Amino acid sequence: MLSPTDPTLLALPADLADASWRALSRRAPLVHCLTNEVVQSVTANLLLAVGASPAMVVEPQEAAQFSALADALLINLGTLNHARAESMLAAIDSANAAGTPWTLDPVAVGALTYRTDFARRLLDLRPAAIRANASEILALAGQPALGRGVDSGDDSLRALPAAQALAQQCGAIVAVTGAVDYITDGRQTWAVAGGDALLTRVVGTGCALSALVAGFTALEGRRLDHVAAACALMARAGERAAAQAAGPGTLLPHLLDALWQQVGEARP
Amino acid sequence: MLSPTDPTLLALPADLADASWRALSRRAPLVHCLTNEVVQSVTANLLLAVGASPAMVVEPQEAAQFSALADALLINLGTLNHARAESMLAAIDSANAAGTPWTLDPVAVGALTYRTDFARRLLDLRPAAIRANASEILALAGQPALGRGVDSGDDSLRALPAAQALAQQCGAIVAVTGAVDYITDGRQTWAVAGGDALLTRVVGTGCALSALVAGFTALEGRRLDHVAAACALMARAGERAAAQAAGPGTLLPHLLDALWQQVGEARP
Amino acid sequence: MLSPTDPTLLALPADLADASWRALSRRAPLVHCLTNEVVQSVTANLLLAVGASPAMVVEPQEAAQFSALADALLINLGTLNHARAESMLAAIDSANAAGTPWTLDPVAVGALTYRTDFARRLLDLRPAAIRANASEILALAGQPALGRGVDSGDDSLRALPAAQALAQQCGAIVAVTGAVDYITDGRQTWAVAGGDALLTRVVGTGCALSALVAGFTALEGRRLDHVAAACALMARAGERAAAQAAGPGTLLPHLLDALWQQVGEARP
Numbered sequence: 001m002l003s004p005t006d007p008t009l010l011a012l013p014a015d016l017a018d019a020s021w022r023a024l025s026r027r028a029p030l031v032h033c034l035t036n037e038v039v040q041s042v043t044a045n046l047l048l049a050v051g052a053s054p055a056m057v058v059e060p061q062e063a064a065q066f067s068a069l070a071d072a073l074l075i076n077l078g079t080l081n082h083a084r085a086e087s088m089l090a091a092i093d094s095a096n097a098a099g100t101p102w103t104l105d106p107v108a109v110g111a112l113t114y115r116t117d118f119a120r121r122l123l124d125l126r127p128a129a130i131r132a133n134a135s136e137i138l139a140l141a142g143q144p145a146l147g148r149g150v151d152s153g154d155d156s157l158r159a160l161p162a163a164q165a166l167a168q169q170c171g172a173i174v175a176v177t178g179a180v181d182y183i184t185d186g187r188q189t190w191a192v193a194g195g196d197a198l199l200t201r202v203v204g205t206g207c208a209l210s211a212l213v214a215g216f217t218a219l220e221g222r223r224l225d226h227v228a229a230a231c232a233l234m235a236r237a238g239e240r241a242a243a244q245a246a247g248p249g250t251l252l253p254h255l256l257d258a259l260w261q262q263v264g265e266a267r268p
Numbered sequence: 269m270l271s272p273t274d275p276t277l278l279a280l281p282a283d284l285a286d287a288s289w290r291a292l293s294r295r296a297p298l299v300h301c302l303t304n305e306v307v308q309s310v311t312a313n314l315l316l317a318v319g320a321s322p323a324m325v326v327e328p329q330e331a332a333q334f335s336a337l338a339d340a341l342l343i344n345l346g347t348l349n350h351a352r353a354e355s356m357l358a359a360i361d362s363a364n365a366a367g368t369p370w371t372l373d374p375v376a377v378g379a380l381t382y383r384t385d386f387a388r389r390l391l392d393l394r395p396a397a398i399r400a401n402a403s404e405i406l407a408l409a410g411q412p413a414l415g416r417g418v419d420s421g422d423d424s425l426r427a428l429p430a431a432q433a434l435a436q437q438c439g440a441i442v443a444v445t446g447a448v449d450y451i452t453d454g455r456q457t458w459a460v461a462g463g464d465a466l467l468t469r470v471v472g473t474g475c476a477l478s479a480l481v482a483g484f485t486a487l488e489g490r491r492l493d494h495v496a497a498a499c500a501l502m503a504r505a506g507e508r509a510a511a512q513a514a515g516p517g518t519l520l521p522h523l524l525d526a527l528w529q530q531v532g533e534a535r536p
Numbered sequence: 537m538l539s540p541t542d543p544t545l546l547a548l549p550a551d552l553a554d555a556s557w558r559a560l561s562r563r564a565p566l567v568h569c570l571t572n573e574v575v576q577s578v579t580a581n582l583l584l585a586v587g588a589s590p591a592m593v594v595e596p597q598e599a600a601q602f603s604a605l606a607d608a609l610l611i612n613l614g615t616l617n618h619a620r621a622e623s624m625l626a627a628i629d630s631a632n633a634a635g636t637p638w639t640l641d642p643v644a645v646g647a648l649t650y651r652t653d654f655a656r657r658l659l660d661l662r663p664a665a666i667r668a669n670a671s672e673i674l675a676l677a678g679q680p681a682l683g684r685g686v687d688s689g690d691d692s693l694r695a696l697p698a699a700q701a702l703a704q705q706c707g708a709i710v711a712v713t714g715a716v717d718y719i720t721d722g723r724q725t726w727a728v729a730g731g732d733a734l735l736t737r738v739v740g741t742g743c744a745l746s747a748l749v750a751g752f753t754a755l756e757g758r759r760l761d762h763v764a765a766a767c768a769l770m771a772r773a774g775e776r777a778a779a780q781a782a783g784p785g786t787l788l789p790h791l792l793d794a795l796w797q798q799v800g801e802a803r804p
Contacts, residue, residue, distance in 0.1 A: 036324070037305060037308055037324065037326070037573060038308040038309055038312055038324050039309065040573055040574040041309055041574055041575065041577055041578065041739055041740070042309065044574055044739035044740075045738060045739050045784065045785070045788075048736075048737045048738065048739060048784060049737060049783065049784050049785065054739065055644070056572070056573065056574050056614070056615055057615070057644070057648065058573070058615045058616075058617055059616060059617045059618070059650055059651075061649070061650055062616075062648045062649070062650050062651065065647070065648055065649065066647075066648060069647065078324070079324055079325070079326045080326075080327060080330075081326055081327045081351070082327070083617070108323070108325070111333070111334075111337060112325065112330045112333055112334060113329070113330070113333065114327055114329055114330050115327075115330065200316075201316045201317060201528070202313060202316065203309060203312035203313050203316060203322065204309070204312075245525075246525045246529075247317065247524060247525030247526070247527075247528035247529060248313065248316060248317050248524050248525065248528055249313070249317065249520065249521035249522060249523060249524025249525040249526075249527075249528070250521045250522070250524075250525055252313075252521070252785065253521060253785035253786045253788070253789060254785060254786070255785060256783060256784050256785025256786075257781075257782045257783030257784065257785040257786055258783075258785075259783075259785075260737070260783035260784055260785070261782075261783060304592070305573060305576055305592065305594070306576040306577055306580055306592050307577065309577055310577065346592070347592055347593070347594045348594075348595060348598075349594055349595045349619070350595070376591070376593070379601070379602075379605060380593065380598045380601055380602060381597070381598070381601065382595055382597055382598050383595075383598065468584075469584045469585060469796070470581060470584065471577060471580035471581050471584060471590065472577070472580075513793075514793045514797075515585065515792060515793030515794075515795075515796035515797060516581065516584060516585050516792050516793065516796055517581070517585065517788065517789035517790060517791060517792025517793040517794075517795075517796070518789045518790070518792075518793055520581075520789070521789060
């Protein structure tokens with residue numbers, strides 16, 4: 001069992017994070033989001049705050065057309081239904097054909113049969129990245145998990161071995177997020193601490209982080225570092241925002257402002 | 269006709285409200301929300317702010333699976349369509365089989381035929397609670413109402429007799445909300461004053477109150493008191509938020525903060 | 537080619553804008569919005585902030601019933617799919633039969649085939665107003681455009697001739713918005729400057745402006761002036777909000793407050 005002080009778990013160096021943030025700002029990626037009904041607005045606002053361009057195109061034929069034009073694709077299973085699943089498969093096929101990287105957020109897989117079967121099927125379609133909480137990673141890996149609904153009942157470190165195995169199995173960068181985030185390609189792992197527990201009292205911060213991860217997969221260079229930089233960006237902005245917020249309501253506007261400021265400060 | 273000074277209309281005692289708020293905080297119920305497209309985000313954020321866990325699971329098979337796992341179910345007819353209606357019926361059946369209480373928000377029933385027929389059909393499926401404005405309660409009871417769209421054209425007190433009859437007919441706690449909220453089991457009625465008219469200028473505050481009511485139905489003890497405590501929580505937080513807001517835009521973040529603070533202060 | 541200093545491009549006089557804002561406040565129109573999944577909440581909140589009543593009714597039969605009751609109808613193609621397209625056609629038919637004006641927001645037409653074909657078909661159904669960015673207007677007019685996703689790659693002035701031709705072709709007031717907005721009936725054109733670039737970092741400000749335009753089409757009097765007044769209201773409120781915001785997160789609550797205040801100040 002890994003411990004948080006294990007020397008193979010290195011903290012992401014600040015200069016790597018900063019370089020990724022600058023690259024994101026220069027690239028301003030167009031991110032096609034097929035995400036759940038609840039978080040579409042916050043997802044779009046978070047991408048806009050970091051200088052990316054979100055677009056939600058859902059009709060199957062258009063979703064396929066659009067994924068080939070976009071710089072990255074996000075697939076989030078939050079309010080999955082049959083029509084949306086069809087659009088997702090069309091978009092992923094088109095993204096793979098065009099070389100557009102796609103990111104999976106397997107919201108609440110485990111207890112719910114339909115989405116769990118669908119998520120396992122997607123693992124064969126070569127995601128560039130997977131962002132999930134510990135319970136979801138354990139469930140994807142077929143291990144017992146404690147999640148109930150969308151909340152994790154597990155610690156992110158406990159899910160790290162499953163995340164590493166998942167990364168090796170499907171070739172994706174896997175980010176298992178929690179009080180500490182671990183980002184792994186199956187061999188090397190970055191740890192990202194920070195953030196604030198109040199972020200869990202705002203809907204969609206995890207889903208929007210997955211959209212941010214998708215944006216960072218569009219960058220040139222080492223994808224492991226870029227995905228970790230996405231997690232670090234949310235962690236730093238979350239801390240800044242929590243210091244200013246009087247509760248979960250004022251946290252969200254401050255979080256978007258902090259992301260905007262953080263990326264602005266990283267600009268050359 | 270009842271008058272606001274009628275002695276049978278008692279104000280909810282503060283100690284009952286406070287006890288309910290503490291119980292909610294301890295229980296942290298998982299609330300399955302099948303609600304309308306417009307208010308999903310604010311509904312989730314409001315439940316998170318009071319310490320509850322929202323989850324929106326919409327595919328019929330998953331909705332049925334999930335309602336059996338959840339502590340409470342919310343059914344909101346706001347943007348009803350055939351697919352969502354199917355999921356709602358599956359979720360209610362499963363909730364009833366599992367003993368999960370479910371709450372009905374019959375948004376805009378009356379002028380619109382499809383949802384009005386559907387709402388009347390749901391009344392036979394033993395809701396634990398109904399939260400609606402005066403026009404919607406009158407329409408559910410088959411009486412003439414003045415509502416147009418989602419806004420009530422009627423006063424909550426005028427709808428109280430219909431609310432009482434509805435409670436007796438279907439066994440639900442009925443909350444008819446407005447400038448004063450009346451919460452009744454058909455025999456006893458609590459009155460809850462407060463709130464602020466500015467809340468009507470933020471979309472989803474009524475719908476999110478229904479989700480809060482659903483959360484309170486998960487608590488042990490007298491459901492009439494708990495549903496009234498949900499209304500009182502929104503009224504108190506609404507007042508605190510309105511005192512800080514410069515308009516409807518800043519009202520929403522302050523409302524979520526105020527709910528968070530109010531529940532925090534109620535903790536033992 | 538028109539230049540920004542062309543004498544036929546007159547700035548909207550402040551007294552016309554003010555009179556329109558007062559009329560909107562008195563009328564408090566009920567606006568039926570068939571809009572995209574991402575912006576429903578911000579659209580509703582913006583209409584509420586200016587004193588209008590939003591309602592989202594989506595099932596085809598109900599959408600037709602409701603458009604006949606509403607004061608105005610908004611059709612936004614943002615996350616178009618077959619089911620929503622069916623509801624839109626039913627609502628437009630009913631609106632036209634009842635004399636309810638309807639407004640088109642042709643989000644991201646151009647590169648995406650399905651919605652572009654649908655938008656062209658809608659032009660024959662006599663919209664009262666069209667609100668779009670330059671790339672969308674050029675695409676609607678069958679001219680080459682630079683848009684990618686929902687963002688315009690073109691300048692609003694470059695699209696003005698296409699907007700004027702479109703207005704003459706389908707009888708609508710056409711508003712092509714950008715750093716400067718141009719509002720035309722095909723003969724006369726108002727220019728509206730102002731706003732703030734930070735507004736483009738908040739999702740749905742363009743879509744919500746289309747809803748505002750829809751609300752203003754419900755007013756008696758010269759529709760060209762009213763649509764320009766809608767653009768001017770957003771521009772003025774956007775400036776006030778940007779002066780108070782620390783980034784895109786705090787911009788949205790301040791924008792809603794500023795709209796509320798601006799309309800309040802216009803009241804007689």
